[in-house]
Amino acid sequence: MNLARQIKPVTWHGLKTDAIDFTQPFLWVDDSLQEAELAVLRTHDCIHRWIHADTFAEPNDLERVIKTLRRK
Numbered sequence: 001m002n003l004a005r006q007i008k009p010v011t012w013h014g015l016k017t018d019a020i021d022f023t024q025p026f027l028w029v030d031d032s033l034q035e036a037e038l039a040v041l042r043t044h045d046c047i048h049r050w051i052h053a054d055t056f057a058e059p060n061d062l063e064r065v066i067k068t069l070r071r072k
Helices: 033-044 062-069
Strands: 028-029 050-052
Touching: 050 062
Parallel strands: 028 050
Antiparallel strands: none
């Protein structure tokens, strides 16, 4: 959790999906995606790789995500 606290949010001016290499496995933890980003994930059949986490509304939400991933 100490490392997670060091993660800083960023502001995007384009689609975050532009940074994804869809030939490689990935997980995307984010609180909100644009409709266009969701469409890109659907096009690549990767919508299941998005994990919703909203640490603004739920400060411990990242901990929930980590526990969920550990169970898989």
